Amino acid sequence: MEYVDPLTGFRVDGRRPNEMRKLKGEVGVVARADGSALFEMGNTRVIAAVYGPREVQNKGQQVNSKEALVRCEYRMAEFSTGDRRRKPKGDRRSTEISLVIRQTMEASILTHLMPRSQIDIFVQVLQADGGTRSACINAATLALADAGIPMRDIVTSCSAGYLCSTPLLDLNYLEDSAGGADVTVGILAKMDKVTLLQMDAKLAMDTFENVMGLAIEGCKAIATYIREVLLENTKRLECQRG
Amino acid sequence: MLQSKSFVKKTKQGRIQKVVREHYLRDDIYCGFVPCSACDAAAERKLVADAAAILVVDTNVVLHQIDLLENPAIEDVVLLSVVLDEVKNKNLAVFNRIKALCTNKARRFYVFANEQHRDTYVKDMVGESSNDRNDRAIRVAAHWYQSHLGESVKVLLITNDRDNKRKAIEEGLNAETVESYVRSLAQPGLLDLVVVPTSGDVTMEDVEDHRPSKRKVIYSEHKPMSEITSGLRCGIYHQGKLRVNRYNPFEAYVGSESIGDEIVIRGRSNMNRAFDGDIVAVELLPQDQWHESKSFIADDDEEEEEEEDVHLVPNSADDAPRNASSTQSSVGSSAPSVSSRPVGRVVGIIKRNWNSYCGSLQPMPMPAGSGGVAHALFVSKDRRIPKIRIQTRQLENLVNKRIVVAVDSWGVLSRYPSGHYVRTIGDIGDKETETEVVLIENDINTRPFSTQVLACLPPLPWTLSQEDLANPNRQDLRHVRVFSVDPPGCRDIDDALHCTLLPNGNFEVGVHIADVTNFVHPGTPLDEEAAQRGTSVYLVGQRIDMLPKPLTEDVCSLRADVERLAFSVIWEMTPDADIISTRYTKSVIKSCAAMSYVEAQARMDDSRLVDPLTVDLRNLNSLAKIMRQRRCDRGALTLASAEVKFEIDSETHDPLDIGIYQIREANQMIEEFMLAANISVAEKILKHFPLCSLLRRHPSPTKEMLEPLLRTASSIGLNLDVSSSKALAESLDNAKSNDPYFNKLIRILATRCMTQAVYFCSGDLTFSEYYHYGLAASLYTHFTSPIRRYADVVVHRLLAAALEIAKLPPIFQDGPQLTGIADNLNYRHRNAQMASRASVELHTLIYFRTRPTDTEARIVKVKANGFIVFVPKFGIEGPIHLTPKGDKGGDWVVDEVHQRVTKPGTNISYAVLQTVRIHMEVVEPQPHRPKLQLTLI
Structure with missing residues (x-):
């Protein structure tokens, strides 16, 4: 199958290779949580809720009493994919993604400011159409900011792939399942540091660099958008306070 | 939005x-x-x-x-x-x-x-x-x-x-x-290109056929697609690609996976409008109709008839006529195995393979009042394609031309498909026209190289640069006495050799191959063009290059007395031709002599010459003889083919003389070292890249394929053991008689039972399938002719990557793409061979046009109304009719078991392999359609 039309240069869904899907971010969607956010990348839609910082519930999990304990749970809703199948909690894939999100977020949270406390991040995929891992990280960033948890920088993530000898930004499910390489990058936007880099195929060194460069561009664009959303939200809060 | x-x-x-x-x-x-x-x-x-x-x-x-x-x-x-x-x-x-x-x-x-x-x-x-x-x-x-x-x-x-x-x-x-x-x-000419809408078909029929009976439905309607898919699923129908017998267009085969065997389809009505290459759905006929009916031509009341032309001797089973229907129905044979092959009929066409075809219009009386729309029947040069009905407004211009026609539709009411005229190539019989037809038919790209491709060439004139010499991966071998041996007049020299005596009494033997990959980089337009062309095509007096001329004839060609880049395989060999060590390196060489086979042979034979070059040649030759012997002992087949060579008039480019290509010791010597280099390289690349190496294999022939050979052999009392290539090689060696040509004839017959060797990607098959039957080698590839074969370019890249000189291009990580390359190479390779054969046939015809000849021929196959003879001197084969055409051959009795035809009451009989005198002459049964005819004298 041709994922990039050789004559028009468009992808299957009408994007150009270096274009992202439509982004949408909203904070404060879960009233009970300390911070929450909804994030959409095209048809991929995830919700994140943050509880904390709060007292460590299970002391046994605490490794270092001088730093906050960050926990993360990733789940896919049973209705999130086309075929409605029971997704067991704690399967390999969600354990792995939970770990990835936790590590990425830990890199930006100033954990040393909150000793003997714990932060819980819950991310749930409502609708999956490729790039859930990136969307979850972006949603978690928004939710953490909403909860007012101190962070070094905004962490954003975006994926890029390589199909039909073209680097493609932000793969959707169809492109993701094409079997090409899928590079997921997470960066600290202002500090320009990479906190996450995953790839699940082989790529030649120079193509890899191109693909990764494209993903970083995508991350930066998302960071700008997230900053806007947060700014908007802060202004709204300011207005409410009067 | x-x-x-x-x-x-x-x-x-x-x-x-x-x-x-x-x-x-x-x-x-x-x-x-x-x-x-x-x-x-x-x-x-x-x-x-x-x-x-x-x-x-x-x-x-x-x-x-x-x-x-x-x-x-x-x-x-x-x-x-x-x-x-x-x-x-x-x-x-x-x-x-x-x-x-x-x-x-x-x-x-x-x-x-x-x-x-x-x-x-x-x-x-x-x-x-x-x-x-x-x-x-x-x-x-x-x-x-x-x-x-x-x-x-x-x-x-x-x-x-x-x-x-x-x-x-x-x-x-x-x-x-x-x-x-x-x-x-x-623009009136354009209107011929317009396809007439299908509704016009019926009116066309009216114009052409006045006989009312012809208006009947000729073919059964194709089943609707939904019925086909459900039929395929429940196993009533079988899907496969239809291949029409090249020598009998009324017989076709569908290779079906669901049955695991080929389904035979006989007659146009059972083929039901399917073309060669179509993907079809087939229904099996009841088993009682599976018997091999000889009269299948009769149930098609067409004016066409099965007729074999004189053609070149096939070099492999792929070129040869199928051993279709002639033998197994022998009288009184009670063997239960009679025709176990399933017979079927086409019920639907899943995918059409309609193309445009080269050919000419069937001669017909010119209709009165020219200028109007005329209907004509087009006869393709490819016999597998049925006649095509076309409409034209320029009939008088097209009658004696070779034209290209495309197929548009084929309704149940019309016997022939309808099509439209695409373009004119030239006059029938004209050498240039016919050559072009050959090229088009074999899908050979003759367009000049595009500017993008030419832009990839190195700056010309190219000379050896300091960078190349300074490259640590490139060894300077300019001081070594390297030479090349090729056919006379060869401009694209891709291999050269050297042989030095080492102080310890061993020999250092080097095979130096033009370093094409130094100039053709992966992913460039030049590379893509070469990959697409796949191979150079050699026609009589003409060559269609895979790479642009400056590369082919100058920059890459290892000519004498110039410094050239090479990729070398260097062995240390004992005088008994045992390889002690193998080393591969990129190199710079300076060939000291570019000899022809004749020159090299003359030097070796002239005992007065003791110059270093001649000594090297003799050393190489003695090593080659040992290697050859060893290879034969291992079971490599010495096969024979009847390749012919033309002497071409330099002015008119018409053939002057024709003769069998002579194989000398020098040819065999070069061949031996090329084989050795290819095998060494195959081992090396497979060791490093077990999943993505491009290798070449030669499948063992099946019992069925060898059957014609065995039948011929047994009819003359010769017993051949075909259990393995070694056994076959030995029994071929033992096949001797007092007739000097006998052994070669048997070998020629054996050769044509084999399929051709093919390229494949090592990841697609298991190790045991890598075997090369003809060479009795467990591994083989092509490394030695990168100027004229793309496979060698691929192998050069693999070898360079294995030596860590260059990076492996990303394409090798893509299995399906690599398989695609291998398939394309096989296709191009085969087409190139078909084209050169067709070109030789064309020149044979031109040669005999002015020179009717009497010569000796050997009977290779006995048929009902005559036999097929092989003319050793000219490498052609063709039918001889004992009875006039149309006569069913009543007064000749064929004995299939002994492959003998006798006339009852007399003692005149002809048996297989017997020598007969024949007369060869070009006749024109229809104007502008010359053909070679053989008659017995």
Whole structure:
């Protein structure tokens, strides 16, 4: 199958290779949580809720009493994919993604400011159409900011792939399942540091660099958008306070 | 703007799934019209201002009138993406042609992505079929063009669909049918290219056939697709590719996976309008109809008849006629195994493989009153293709020409498919024309290399640079006495050798191969072109290069007395030809002599010469003899072929003399070292890249394939053991008689039972399948001719990567793509061989046109009304009829077991392998259709 039309240069869904899907971010969607956010990348839609910082519930999990304990749970809703199948909690894939999100977020949270406390991040995929891992990280960033948890920088993530000898930004499910390489990058936007880099195929060194460069561009664009959303939200809060 | 598409699909497991996809609509798609000011200035523009009209074509126009669109008279065409998508789904071949038109800078064909444009996207309406929706999308896009460009330019929708045209006119668009548009261009020649709509078929029939009986339904209707798919699933029907017997167009085979055997299909009515290469659904006939009927030609009451032409001797089973129906039905044979092959008939065609074909019009009386539309029957040169009915307005121009014709349709009422004229190649019988026909038929690209390809060449004149010498991976071997031995007049020298005596008494033997990959880099247009061509093609007196001439004849060619880059395999060998060590390196060499085989042979034979070069040659020769002996002991087959050689007049390029190509010791010597180099390289690359090496294998022939050989052998009392290549080699060696040519004849017969060796990707097969039967080598590849074979280029890259000189190009990580390359190479390789054979046949005909000859021939096969003879002197073979044509051969009795034909009551008999005297002469049974005829004297 041709994922990039050789004559028009468009992808299957009408994007150009270096274009992202439509982004949408909203904070404060879960009233009970300390911070929450909804994030959409095209048809991929995830919700994140943050509880904390709060007292460590299970002391046994605490490794270092001088730093906050960050926990993360990733789940896919049973209705999130086309075929409605029971997704067991704690399967390999969600354990792995939970770990990835936790590590990425830990890199930006100033954990040393909150000793003997714990932060819980819950991310749930409502609708999956490729790039859930990136969307979850972006949603978690928004939710953490909403909860007012101190962070070094905004962490954003975006994926890029390589199909039909073209680097493609932000793969959707169809492109993701094409079997090409899928590079997921997470960066600290202002500090320009990479906190996450995953790839699940082989790529030649120079193509890899191109693909990764494209993903970083995508991350930066998302960071700008997230900053806007947060700014908007802060202004709204300011207005409410009067 | 965002739209979402949602549809329901069934997964492979049979579950129903709802799929939702995003569909982005954009405002940055431009019209491509040069003077348009509303669109972005940087956008690509193709449609010019002074065009009479901008044409918007619909899907069926592209599908059926592609030959017309390819004509330069049609320009300024807008192709909508909805049309392209539909074309792609319906016919990939047409899609590739239209794609080539769109990417061709010289043509003004613009692709407009209407499905992505904000204003031209149409939503599916409830209850609307997808065809109607697409037609509506086309009209909306045409409308957009008209309103976007304003009144200054006429936008014309071209459609043959009456309904669509009516709706378009109602909506205020300009719309016309293809025919009326072409008529308005006032170029009568163009009208021949227009495909007549299928409804015209019946009227055509009326014109041509006055006999009322002919109006009957000739073929059974094809089953509808839904029935075929369900039939395939429950095993009633079998799917496969139809291959028509090259030597008997009334017999075809369908290789079916579901049965695991070939299904035989006999007669045109059972083939049911299928062409060679079509994917068809086949229904098996009841077993009692499986018997091999000899009279199958009779149930097709056609004027055509099975007739074998004189042709070149086949070199392998792939070239040879199938051992179809002639033998197993022998009288009184009570063996239960009689025809175990299933016989079937075609019930439907899943995928058409219609192409354009070369040939000529069947001679016919010129109709009175020229200038009008005439109907004619086209006879393809490829005998597998049935006659094609065409309409033309220029009959008198076409009668004695070779023309190209494309097929359009084949209804149940008409005996022949209908098609249309595409172009004229030249006069029948003219050497250039016929050569071009050969090239077209074998899909050989003769176009000059494009500028992009030529831009990849190194600056000329090329000389050895300091960088090359300073490269640590490149060894300087200029001081070594390297020489090359090739056929006389060879310009593309890709191999050279050296042989030095080492102080310890061993020899250092080097094979130096032109370093083509130093100039042809992966991914460049040059590389893509070479990959596509696959091989150089050698015709009589002509060569079609794989690489541009400067590379082929100069920069890469290892000519004498110039410094050239090479890729070398260097062995240390004992005087007993045992390889002690092997080393591979890129190198710089300076050949001291480029000899021909004759020269090299003369030097070796002249005992007075003791110069170093001659000594090297003799050393190499003695090593080669040992290696050859060892190879034969291992079971390599010494096969024989009857290759011929022409002496060509330098002025007229007509053949002056013809003779069998002589194989000398020098040829065998070079061959031996090339084989050794190929095997060494194959081992090396497979060790490093077990999954992505390009190797060459030769499958062992099956019992069935060897059967004609065994039958012939047993009829003359010779016992051949074919259990393994070694056993066969030995029994071939023992096949001796007092007839000096006997052994060679048996070897020739054995050769043609084998299939050809093929390239493959090592990841696709298991190790035991890598075996090369003919060479009795467990591994083999092609390394030694990178100038003329692309496979060698690929292997050079693999070897360089194995030596860590260069990086492995990314293509090797893509298994399917590599398999695709291997398949293309096999296809090109085969076509190149077919083309050179056809070229030789053509020149044979030209040669005998002025020289009727009497000569000796050997009978190789006995048939009902005659036998097939092989003419050793000229390497051709053809039928000899004992009885006149049409006569069923009543007074000759064929004894199949002993392969003998006798005339009862007399003692005249002919047996297989017997020598006969024949007369060869070119006759013209029909004007402008010369053919070679053999008669017994």
